[in-house]
Amino acid sequence: MTTYMNAIWGEGATFATTFIGVIGGLLFGSVLITIEYMLKEVSLRSFNIALLGLVCGYLFGEVSWRIFEASLSSLIVTMQPEYVALAKLLVYLTSTYIGMILAFRSTEELHLCIPFVKLESTSKKKKDIMLDNSTLLDTRVVDLATSGLLDNHLIIPRFILKELHLTNESGDEPAKMKARRCLEAIRKLENIPGLNLRYIETDFPDLKDSSAKIARLARIMDATIMTADLNRAHSSPADGTRMVNLNILSNALKAPPQNGEFLSIKIQRYGKDPRQGVGYLEDGTMVVVNGGADFLGSTIKAQIVSVKSTLSGRMIFCNAIEENCDDIENTDPLVIGNESNLKSFYSLSP
Numbered sequence: 001m002t003t004y005m006n007a008i009w010g011e012g013a014t015f016a017t018t019f020i021g022v023i024g025g026l027l028f029g030s031v032l033i034t035i036e037y038m039l040k041e042v043s044l045r046s047f048n049i050a051l052l053g054l055v056c057g058y059l060f061g062e063v064s065w066r067i068f069e070a071s072l073s074s075l076i077v078t079m080q081p082e083y084v085a086l087a088k089l090l091v092y093l094t095s096t097y098i099g100m101i102l103a104f105r106s107t108e109e110l111h112l113c114i115p116f117v118k119l120e121s122t123s124k125k126k127k128d129i130m131l132d133n134s135t136l137l138d139t140r141v142v143d144l145a146t147s148g149l150l151d152n153h154l155i156i157p158r159f160i161l162k163e164l165h166l167t168n169e170s171g172d173e174p175a176k177m178k179a180r181r182c183l184e185a186i187r188k189l190e191n192i193p194g195l196n197l198r199y200i201e202t203d204f205p206d207l208k209d210s211s212a213k214i215a216r217l218a219r220i221m222d223a224t225i226m227t228a229d230l231n232r233a234h235s236s237p238a239d240g241t242r243m244v245n246l247n248i249l250s251n252a253l254k255a256p257p258q259n260g261e262f263l264s265i266k267i268q269r270y271g272k273d274p275r276q277g278v279g280y281l282e283d284g285t286m287v288v289v290n291g292g293a294d295f296l297g298s299t300i301k302a303q304i305v306s307v308k309s310t311l312s313g314r315m316i317f318c319n320a321i322e323e324n325c326d327d328i329e330n331t332d333p334l335v336i337g338n339e340s341n342l343k344s345f346y347s348l349s350p
Contacts, residue, residue, distance in 0.1 A: 001021045050100055053103030058099070061096060068087070128154075151195055154196075156199055156200070164182050223241075251314065263316075264300070268296075271293065275291050276291075276292060303318055
């Protein structure tokens with residue numbers, strides 16, 4: 001910058017030109033360093049998207065300006081050159097701005113309008129996770145998102161949001177309450193730092209059922225559907241789209257009880273075999289107590305002898321403990337019986 005100022009100045013190198021060149025160079029360097037700092041978090045993927053948006057916006061502006069010029073010439077309207085330059089500047093700035101905004105908002109949909117092109121890292125192996133209505137009704141999804149496991153992978157279709165707003169405005173009272181709970185969950189998800197919740201604008205007007213829309217969109221985007229619907233706990237779409245059920249995930253993360261541990265359980269009904277009683281923990285886990293039938297309606301102490309995992313959760317099998325025992329830890333558990341009774345005991349279905 002100093003050399004340039006001294007070269008263009010007619011009187012040659014002077015203190016003033018040297019000073020202006022040094023100050024100008026420092027300012028220019030500061031601007032470059034600031035831009036570099038601002039672009040520290042920008043990835044090459046974002047740069048490519050911005051470049052694509054600029055190119056598309058420029059082409060759109062070129063076409064728009066040609067149409068505008070043709071319209072003026074056909075109407076035999078004369079404009080001053082300064083107004084023409086201003087109008088052209090506004091058209092190009094507006095078109096490039098719109099192009100960049102649409103490119104960033106529709107990052108996940110670019111491969112839909114440009115066949116065989118999808119802007120994503122080749123090393124990216126994780127799939128995006130798409131939420132449905134049942135998941136938004138379950139408050140556990142907010143806790144799961146807070147853990148950081150869903151960062152940069154959580155997406156919500158825009159048509160679900162529109163459907164919730166429509167139900168909140170014109171639905172019956174129970175439906176309105178559910179819609180408000182879903183919208184509140186979305187607001188909480190939006191406020192989680194680092195989650196980067198994204199919305200997908202793609203819609204399918206030919207489909208009326210939101211579940212069918214979600215399945216088709218997940219198939220197109222190669223995304224995983226997260227649901228909390230118990231009816232879909234063990235089913236998967238026919239097209240092979242992967243589905244994660246929040247209830248199964250919650251059961252899988254529970255710390256399993258260990259054999260020999262003691263617990264307090266209220267016997268609520270009789271079991272399948274004689275002298276068996278059945279109770280339930282707070283999370284709904286079924287507890288089968290051998291010798292518990294004599295304590296129907298009472299809360300008793302029981303010792304765990306086995307834990308069985310089923311498709312719907314866990315089942316805990318226990319032996320009842322003598323109520324009047326002074327030291328529970330030194331009390332021998334009741335014997336279940338012979339081998340045939342033991343097989344019958346474990347064959348109890350939930």
